[in-house]
Amino acid sequence: xxxxxxxxxxxxxxxxxxxxRTRFAPSPTGYMHVGNLRTALYTWLIARNAGGTFILxxxxxxxxxLVEGATDVIYKTLAECKLNHDEGPDVGGPVAPYIQSERxxxxxxxxxxxIEKGHAYYCFCEKAESGEDSGDFDRTDDPCRSLSTAxxxxxxxxxxxxxxxxxxxxxxxxxxxxxxxxxxTVENKxxxxxxxxxxxxxxxxxxxxxxxDHLMGITHVxxxxxxxxxxxxxxxxxxxxxxxxPTYVHCSPVMRDAQNKMSKRHGDPSYEDLKxxxxxxxxxxxxxxLLGWSPRGDIAEQEVFTLDELARAFxxxxxxxxxxxxxxxxxxxxxxxxxxxxxxxAFAEVAGPYIRESVKNKQMSVEEIAALLQAxxxxxxxxPEKVAFFDSLPEYSADLFTNKKSKTDPEVSKAMLKAxxxxxxxxxxxxxxxxxxxxxxxxxxxxxxxxxxxxPVRIAAAGQAVTPGGAVEICRxxxxxxxxxxxxxxxxxx
RNA sequence: GGCCCGGUGGUCAAGCGGUUAAGACUCCGCCCUUUCACGGCGGCAACACGGGUUCGAGUCCCGUCCGGGUCACCA
Numbered sequence: 001x002x003x004x005x006x007x008x009x010x011x012x013x014x015x016x017x018x019x020x021r022t023r024f025a026p027s028p029t030g031y032m033h034v035g036n037l038r039t040a041l042y043t044w045l046i047a048r049n050a051g052g053t054f055i056l057x058x059x060x061x062x063x064x065x066l067v068e069g070a071t072d073v074i075y076k077t078l079a080e081c082k083l084n085h086d087e088g089p090d091v092g093g094p095v096a097p098y099i100q101s102e103r104x105x106x107x108x109x110x111x112x113x114x115i116e117k118g119h120a121y122y123c124f125c126e127k128a129e130s131g132e133d134s135g136d137f138d139r140t141d142d143p144c145r146s147l148s149t150a151x152x153x154x155x156x157x158x159x160x161x162x163x164x165x166x167x168x169x170x171x172x173x174x175x176x177x178x179x180x181x182x183x184x185t186v187e188n189k190x191x192x193x194x195x196x197x198x199x200x201x202x203x204x205x206x207x208x209x210x211x212x213d214h215l216m217g218i219t220h221v222x223x224x225x226x227x228x229x230x231x232x233x234x235x236x237x238x239x240x241x242x243x244x245x246p247t248y249v250h251c252s253p254v255m256r257d258a259q260n261k262m263s264k265r266h267g268d269p270s271y272e273d274l275k276x277x278x279x280x281x282x283x284x285x286x287x288x289x290l291l292g293w294s295p296r297g298d299i300a301e302q303e304v305f306t307l308d309e310l311a312r313a314f315x316x317x318x319x320x321x322x323x324x325x326x327x328x329x330x331x332x333x334x335x336x337x338x339x340x341x342x343x344x345x346a347f348a349e350v351a352g353p354y355i356r357e358s359v360k361n362k363q364m365s366v367e368e369i370a371a372l373l374q375a376x377x378x379x380x381x382x383x384p385e386k387v388a389f390f391d392s393l394p395e396y397s398a399d400l401f402t403n404k405k406s407k408t409d410p411e412v413s414k415a416m417l418k419a420x421x422x423x424x425x426x427x428x429x430x431x432x433x434x435x436x437x438x439x440x441x442x443x444x445x446x447x448x449x450x451x452x453x454x455x456p457v458r459i460a461a462a463g464q465a466v467t468p469g470g471a472v473e474i475c476r477x478x479x480x481x482x483x484x485x486x487x488x489x490x491x492x493x494x
Numbered sequence: 495g496g497c498c499c500g501g502u503g504g505u506c507a508a509g510c511g512g513u514u515a516a517g518a519c520u521c522c523g524c525c526c527u528u529u530c531a532c533g534g535c536g537g538c539a540a541c542a543c544g545g546g547u548u549c550g551a552g553u554c555c556c557g558u559c560c561g562g563g564u565c566a567c568c569a
Contacts, residue, residue, distance in 0.1 A: 027569050062568055127567060163567055181499070190497050190565085198567040205569045229498055229564040252500080258561065290518090291506070300508055301517050320500095320507080323562060327505050330519045340532075375532040386530095406528080439528090454528035462529090470528040 003116055007109060013095050015217035020052025022220045023213070024078075024085070027059040027205075028070030032077045032271045034262050034326055035224065035254040038288045041310075042251060042319075043222040044083040045289075048311035052219070056088030057212060058099045061202045077271055080281055082307055095216045100208050107203035110211050110241075111164045111196050119240035120196055121145055122152040122162045127199070142193065164197040166207075166233060174232040178248045179220075179316045186232050194233055206230055210237045213246060222249040249316065254291055255325045262326055274331070278381030280350075282306075283335040291324045304337060336378040347374045354383035359390045368477050372469035386468050390477060393486055394463040398493045401459055406451035413456035414494040419446060420457055421487050430480045436472045460490025 015021065024040045026032075047054040056078065058071055075090060087093025097103055114120040123144040144152070145167065156162060168191045175185040196207040203211070213221055228250050238245045253261045262268040269277065274284055286305055295302055295313050305313065339347065348370035355369050369387055377383055388394075401413035408416070423442050427434050443453040458471035461483055467474060475483045 029569090059569070065568070123567095165567095184498065186497065192565075195567045200567080202567090204567070209569095224563095225499075226563055226569090232498095250499095253562080255562085261562090287506095294507055296508085303518060322500050324507090325505060327519070330506065333519055336532095372531095376530070403529080436528095449528095451528055458529065464529095466530045468530070470530090472528075 003109075003113060008113060011106070011215060013215060013217050015094070020047055020050035020219050021055065021217050022047040022052065022222060023055040023057050023216065023218050024083075024222075025057040025059050025209070025212075026074055027062065027065070028067055028074065029065070030067040030070035030073050031264050032073055033264065033268065034271065034274075034288060037077065037081070037271050037284075038254060038291060039222060039224060039251055040078065040083055041081070041285060041289055042249070042293065042314075043220075044085075045311055045314040046220050046222060046249070046316070049314045053086045054084070055093065055216060055218070056085040056090075056098060057216070058089055059205060059208065060099060060101045061205060061208050063101075063200065063202060073272070081271075081285055100203070100212065103208075103212065104202065106215070107208055107211055108197060108201065111203070111207070114166075114196070114237075114240055115149075115164065117240055119167050119236070120164050121147065121167055121193075122156060123165045123193075123195075124155055124160050124162050145193065161199050163195045163199050165193040166196055166237065168193050168233065168236060174235055176231045176235045176245070176248065178228070178231070178250050180250055180319045180321060181228065184228070184231070188232075188236075191233055191236075194230075206233065207237070210234055214238070214241070214243050218246055220247045220249055222251065225250040225252045249319075251319065252292060252321060252323045254288075255323045257325060261323075268326070269328075278354075278379030278383075279331060279335050280338050280380075283338040284331065286310075286338070287331045287334045291326065292320045293318045294320070304334075304341075332378045339377065339380075340375055342374070344371055344374065350380060351377075351383055354380050355387055358384040358388040361391055363479060364390055364477050368473070369468075372473055372477075376468045389462045389464055389467065390474075393489070396459070396463040400463075400465050401456055401490075401494065403455050406455035407449070408452055408455045410494050412448075412452065413459070414491065416446075416448075416453050416456045417460060417487055417491045417494070420453065421484060421491070424475070424480065424487070425484060427480075430476065432472060432476050435475050439472065456490070457487065460487045 022043045024043045026036060026040075044054050046052070056074070058074070060066060071089070078085065085091065087095070087098065089096075089098040111120060115122070121144060123142060125142060125144060142165070144165075147155075169188045171188060173185050173187050174191070175183055177183050194206060195204050197203055209221075212218075231248055231250070235245055256262045256266055256268050260266060264270065271284065275281065285307065286303075289305065289310055290303065293314070294300070295305075296315065296318050299313060302313075342350070344367075348367045351370045351373055352366045355366050355373075359366075359369065369390065373383060373386065377386065398410055402409045419442060420439070423438050424435070427438050439453060439457065440450055443450050446453065454471040458467060458474060459465070461471060461474045461478060463486070469477075478486070
């Protein structure tokens with residue numbers, strides 16, 4: 001059964017040499033965790049920084065772990081994050097298909113080619129459970145390794161189930177180069193004859209990766225550092241085929257704490273979860289970019305980056321070798337920064353739904369409330385509880401009227417409210433300026449400092465000690481009628 | 495356990511043989527102020543340890559310790 005060598009010649013892609021091509025190759029689990037997102041970002045950045053091509057490839061070779069709708073999560077996340085791909089299952093491209101399960105036949109053919117070249121062999125052993133993974137790694141002799149081609153072929157033809165294993169040399173060492181970690185050398189005897197094609201005919205991740213990365217002309221293989229130890233086996237595969245070895249970029253993991261990676265199991269937030277928690281996509285990306293990469297040179301102190309700025313500034317030299325702990329506090333800080341940097345209109349737009357969650361009264365302006373909130377919330381989800389008092393006056397204690405710094409106590413407050421009510425009733429207009437002017441003029445007339453008058457008004461209007469915005473803004477939003485009603489209620493408490 | 499990788503404040507991190515060891519988050523003060531925020535100013539806090547090499551070491555080498563990864567017909 002001779003191999004059709006023309007097939008392989010035709011498979012060699014005509015991708016112009018010299019152009020950077022990177023790929024994000026997630027397996028569709030339906031869950032985009034933070035580490036994943038960061039890998040996607042870095043992969044995209046490397047491509048964009050070099051004016052190269054960014055490809056999306058779906059790695060679904062594990063038929064037992066298919067999750068319904070999982071690829072949609074990937075498309076959606078990438079699109080929201082603006083990590084647009086130039087080639088992929090949905091947009092097509094010159095080296096389609098971009099879904100591994102649709103490339104099944106290809107892997108088998110290449111595996112046979114590798115057997116032909118002597119770098120792989122059929123293995124008919126029963127599924128070995130472990131035996132190799134505890135204690136010393138002492139590779140037991142697999143009798144299949146030394147089967148002659150004819151013997152092996154006979155078994156295959158007889159319909160015996162088999163896997164195809166990589167034939168790793170037993171002597172010598174293998175050195176591979178990683179853009180972040182440098183040269184790493186291992187002894188070949190510490191490497192095992194890994195399975196390339198599974199019993200069900202599907203390739204393993206490790207094999208499919210090498211084939212696809214080559215066939216798709218990938219120049220930079222970006223992935224998590226958990227693959228660092230299998231990289232030598234990749235090199236042996238590339239060498240076996242006689243292919244150029246791509247640049248490896250192994251990224252250290254994003255940790256939840258010093259001991260554990262971020263994981264769904266531990267309940268760590270995915271990208272979707274973070275959004276539900278009130279974080280902005282841009283803030284998440286900005287934070288995540290800096291978790292494991294930092295700018296050098298004259299922008300070493302810059303922390304806020306747009307995607308374009310990141311694409312321009314990104315470099316492999318800035319990547320960290322050690323794991324980074326995900327700090328929600330710092331993400332929160334970035335989120336606050338992004339929230340404040342928005343135009344008032346844009347902020348009102350995103351904050352609106354959260355405001356309306358607790359302020360049902362349509363008379364009260366979302367725009368005005370949003371203006372109070374912009375510098376006062378770190379996450380969108382902070383909003384509802386902060387503005388609930390607009391909708392309904394909370395139960396509150398008269399103790400709130402006492403404030404040392406403002407020089408108020410129940411008695412003083414009573415006098416202030418008594419004076420403020422008729423003045424407010426008589427105001428020509430119910431505008432910010434009018435209310436502010438009326439109140440400050442009244443304070444002057446009463447010969448008290450502004451705070452002495454403002455404090456009781458704000459407390460009575462809001463019914464709580466801490467509020468977004470001051471007395472004037474709150475009265476303005478409440479409207480004259482409601483303000484007066486609340487102030488009178490306050491007066492009755494005193 | 496074998497192999498591989500890593501180790502600068504609580505966290506993210508700059509640093510590439512000579513610095514008072516940046517910066518950011520957190521925390522604490524102060525200023526601003528109509529509460530709270532925002533903003534401004536200031537402060538606490540670090541080179542894991544031990545040996546070398548060198549005139550000089552966070553930076554180079556070795557060892558120890560600690561942490562991570564891997565050792566699947568999962569990715």
